[in-house]
Amino acid sequence: MNESNGRSRWKLVLVMALAFLRGIRRREEREPIVEERGGDRRAEMVVALLLLAAAACAVMFVVVYALDWDNLTQWLGLCLGASLLLIAAALIYAGETFVPTEELVEEYPAIEHPEEQEAIEQIGRESVAGFTRKRLLVGAASAAGAALGIALVVPAASFGPFLDTESFYYSPWRRDRRLVDEEGKPYRAEDIEYDTFYTAFPEDAYREELAAALVVVRVAPDELEMPPGREHWAPEGIVAYSKVCTHAGCAVALYRKPLFAPAEPSPALVCPCHYSTFNPADGGSVIFGPAGRDLPQLPLLVDSEGELRAAGNFSAPVGPSFWGVRTRRPTA
């Protein structure tokens, strides 16, 4: 027994030693995986130089930053950009010259795996094979899922008062509210001259609202053609309109007026975004451009001191159109 054990032990050691030696040889003589590409000393030198130049540019970036040169942004951009481009050039050139660029042939993967597909379906089927009230369970699970899904989404409704569209009809203008300029000084009727345009705000009210700003111009009384019901909205021919375009909400910041009326286009308020053009003489109708709605007009009155005040609220809600924009006038 001892002798056979001892022999098998030696055999084991021999086998292990041979395996070890073969392993070493394998490591030395492994099948090459990456195709060899001849070295290119010149190219390698070029790449090294490019990388060093990139390093220099990056250092310059830090120096320029620290010293706060004039035209800082330009120098920083130049240094960093150059550094990056030099590294890129080095990499690309290396790829072109001495980095092995083999072409391998590979199989496209199978488009589908019918075996696994069937197995998955089978797993699913067999898992529920024992269920007796499948339809009931599915129905109940769907109800739970749908209801829970809806419940989880509902807090998004707090993002805004989405059911309450009252705020679209709000305007800070009401009867007797004074018109003031950008500094808060009230406009007097005599301030409003022909051939120019004025921006007006409601006195003591918040201005960064669509319904606040007005554009005010004076129209010659014989050119005025106010729509029915608005004959008294333009005292002395002074008309006021919302400054916010009814197309897409930009400020109607342009006014064209003819120096020589017989040969030039008629006065108009124009929006710079898509060039909607409104006629101030006839209640703000659209002469050109995509606006679908007349510019809302604010009725004016001149008080006993000669100051301009609103005589009511706008003829229509201001700003871009929406579902109920034609159903009623703004309220104070």
Add this chain to the structure above:
Amino acid sequence: MIRRVIRFLDTRTGSAPLLRKTLRYAFPDHWSFLLGEVALYAFVVLVATGIYLTFFFEPSTAQTVYHGAYRPLQGMEMSKAYASVVHISFDVKAGLLIRQTHHWAADVFIAAIVLHLIRVFFTGAYRKPRELTYLIGVMMLFAALLEGYLGYSLADDLLSGMGLAIGYAVAMSIPFVGANLSLLIWGHPFPGDPSFWPRMYIGHVLFLPVLIGGLLAAHLALVASRHHTQFRRPTIPSERKLIGIPTFPGQVPRSLGLMIAVAGVLVLLGGLVQINPIWLWGPYHVYDGTNGAQPDWYLGWLIGALRLVPHFDVVVWNRTLVPNPFWGGALFPLVVLTALLTWPWVERRFTGDRRAHNVLDRPRDAPVRTAIGAGFLSLVVMIFLAGASDRALVFLGISYISQVWAYRIGVWIVPILIGFVTWRFCLALRAMEEVQAEQEAAVRSAQPD
């Protein structure tokens, strides 16, 4: 040394088999396959520069008075958001470089996606089994459009503020629910609740980047899983086998080089060419406007559409069913999106081709698809050009009103013309190739053996 690292990684993560497979994963090699990568690298630059900017930007419309380096704004009232961007531009060292690089990266990101989409479309790369990859790509494009819009609107300058009002009008113009939807988004009629600005900010720095990032990861995973398509190779059965360059070492210097080059170009632009100088525009006010306001280029198709639609609201019994901006601002992009998303199935329906394709078509090999694509693209490009027709008036003197009418008529005629001409051109190219092949065959058969 490296052996040690590899061993550490493999024992702790078990990833050596995957890593080995990845290192030798073969990419078919064609220059146009790199366009998607350009977009990817622009996105990387966007995230990197964007993270830096988040440390300085203040997403608040609370009013403040400017006291800083830029004189014309001295003492002016403005929102904290706007003031913080002016601050980044003038008082934060390298702030303007990073801000401008970020903005250039956004413009180039979307341009690269469009170029990539054009390549994918005209080579038929969206066909089975890659429809899902394609859908994800289209969704990324539209997410990127929104992301860019929110990004440049955050600065609250006069130009972007006007653009934001237009976005509001388009939301309002959605039939039936527009006003309600606007209230959900803005919290209050324009300019909205004080919470709108932080909301826009979170959308831009968290929600949309994560969405785009997630879609991007899925897109890349799918490309890897299905393998990249290739053009037909004469030496192998191209539907079953592909010839490509492995990730390592072949692709790495090229792709890494491309990434660093993209970053380099964007940084160079960011330092040398001014973009969005918001200090010149001034802060936004609801009652202010400037001539020549335009959105960033990738929304030019929408401003064109908005300008071309004639002036009408669709009104039924006093209810404004379809306000004017809907057609150009909402319906038009929706139609384009739907067309893009459904195209793989439309093509399948009409060609009856339900096979999987790993081999790409040359555009001339699918004349009808190429013609339809060319026509559709020309439609979008025409409307895009219409958006800059006031610039054409200022620089070329062509009457604005004439241009509007020319475009209104042209958008119906020109795409059909271009589609037809493209179709004939493809057929002609193929005919030329056939003739050439016949000639070569004749020459070969005439050769003495």
Add this chain to the structure above:
Amino acid sequence: MSRRRKALLAAVLVAGFAAATVARAQPPSGIVHAPGGGKQKQLQLGAELYAANCSSCHGPQGEGVLEANNRGAGDITAQGPPLQGVGELAPDFYLRTGRMPLDHAGEEPERQRPLFNGREIDAITAYVASFGGGPKVPDPKPDYGSLSEGMSLFTEHCAGCHQIVGEGGYVTGAKVPPLQHATPTEIAEAVRIGPFLMPKFPKSQISDEDLDKIIAYVMTSKSPEDAGGFGLGHIGPVPEGMVAWLVAAVVLAGLCAVIGGRLSS
């Protein structure tokens, strides 16, 4: 097309464009300069120049020609606004910026090189002012102190048409000129005249002090702060998009073409 033909076509196109450019720069037909070397006294010179170049549209006494007729000098249709009471301010503006004489009423007067020399402009200006009353040539003093007030005023009254840094633009019916070449005097004059479709801002709306601030802002806007590099004309996203496509996209797509393979034919 053969190379020679291409060169010929290019030459023809270049010549055509050059001719068009030169033709645009020429004065409209019928500019009459005074005979006799202009040794007359100023009002006499002014009267002669006015009679020969202006009276057919503006009337011999500056009363205007409200209804168009075809008796204009040099074959133009005669029609024009009255000039009584415009003083020196208006003729100085229109003549110095080359906007007058105009080919026909209703056409937009555009800046070009002046059609009269300085002495002639002074003479006509004096003569027109003699029709009665009217403001003198303004003497603005741009205050380089409060640029931000100037910017606010400019934004409120001017930017809608002229663009926030004065690059010009469009209003329905007219091209709005950029302000790059405007002198302080010309700006002051234009604001008070309201030429063509521009509003006419009175002193009650824009005081002389406010006007000085606006002029100061316009002067600095001519060379705006371009901390970011090359300014691309300061008109915003249109040229930026062009750079993104015609520079960045071209370079990067070109780089892809260099790195990547091509189809073997």
